[in-house]
């Protein structure tokens with residue numbers, strides 16, 4: 001049996017490893033010159049610093065995935081407590097929010113206003129529920145307008161590039177549950193019973209960056225029955241009706257290759273999969289997938305000649321005065337990634353390919369970051385020596401008001417294929433984490449090894465998608 005895997009991110013690499021371990025001839029193909037996808041670590045600038053695409057920490061949650069992760073993490077992997085902050089209303093707060101700190105930093109009038117609106121919202125939801133048919137109405141209905149605005153109103157618009165009333169209520173369900181606003185507000189009224197789950201508080205991080213895990217897994221695949229083609233260009237997917245028969249690609253040297261396969265694992269964006277299915281040969285068209293939208297990120301790395309700028313791993317920039325969404329200090333996670341006496345702050349600026357931020361020259365992005373730095377007390381922008389910009393397209397699937405219709409139609413059509421197994425963050429259009437994608441990689445490989453077929457796979461995958469979107473998993 002021969003299986004082609006599109007994408008060498010955590011999902012594709014994990015699926016490829018499990019398939020190769022089962023003795024299946026496996027080819028993994030990725031357009032990037034390194035393994036790990038959005039969770040890769042790679043040299044930037046003068047090549048002496050190694051950075052993630054914004055630090056990626058591993059949440060220690062699922063025992064089977066943990067074992068796989070730590071088998072490849074080696075002895076230099078540290079377990080750390082999350083150390084993050086939010087900058088909002090001019091104050092720096094612990095995140096998740098700590099009620100005592102909120103009480104100390106905000107004026108009594110503002111707290112009273114937020115608390116009262118929250119209490120009214122809770123009662124109104126029970127007696128006269130308002131429509132919860134988009135992000136904004138869901139947030140206001142659950143938390144009252146002041147608390148909603150305080151934590152995510154303008155920030156959501158900045159991150160997703162559109163007014164929250166044009167985003168699905170499913171995104172609010174997912175993201176606002178992460179903020180744990182209800183727990184925080186409940187604590188405000190004296191309920192202290194809800195503690196944060198351990199997997200949320202702790203994370204694992206290897207000294208050489210998260211990407212080292214996927215680089216080592218890629219080497220393990222190559223030493224078994226597999227081949228990992230990095231820096232390759234997918235030219236097309238050949239099919240016979242509903243069955244994929246081969247993939248065509250150019251390798252990193254430009255050599256054209258035709259690779260016949262019995263099954264295809266897809267972990268690249270569904271829009272790319274739809275475009276790669278060759279006209280004429282495939283009766284799977286995936287027209288609905290072409291309506292799915294993604295949001296990208298410009299990552300502006302600011303180099304400093306000092307060992308540390310801030311003691312936090314990352315700070316969310318919620319206030320409207322900031323153009324960036326988040327600033328992170330990679331060195332606080334993996335000290336050997338950046339030379340002694342130097343550090344790098346990575347500013348994340350949400351952008352969509354083609355828009356003004358995405359197309360802006362690097363020096364304009366550097367000016368935006370410099371202006372954001374000047375509004376943050378604990379960063380001295382005069383110590384910043386240079387900037388290095390990278391971009392990540394398709395960083396986030398965008399849950400527009402009609403996204404669920406398009407994803408449902410896409411999954412239904414894929415389920416009618418004979419041998420396309422779509423999986424992972426991009427292949428199932430999920431805002432998920434590394435451990436989720438690794439778990440889905442294991443499950444995808446298991447379905448193929450056990451010859452369970454696509455109908456069974458998409459039945460499983462659909463339940464998984466619903467669980468994730470509605471935040472039940």
Ligand SMILES: Cc1cc2nc3c(=O)[nH]c(=O)nc-3n(C[C@H](O)[C@H](O)[C@H](O)COP(=O)(O)OP(=O)(O)OC[C@H]3O[C@@H](n4cnc5c(N)ncnc54)[C@H](O)[C@@H]3O)c2cc1C
Nearest residue numbers: 007009010011030031037038056057424425432433434437
């Ligand atoms: C800014 C940011 C921060 C994050 N932080 C964390 C974190 O701290 N912890 C955490 O657990 N998760 C985090 N995540 C989520 C994490 O990045 C993903 O869950 C994970 O990388 C998903 O793995 P995947 O394999 O499913 O998809 P991806 O990592 O997206 O991999 C898909 C692969 O497909 C390749 N590809 C795409 N198109 C093509 C094509 N046409 N041809 C060939 N190859 C193609 C890509 O190059 C990529 O390698 C973060 C995400 C972002 C955007």
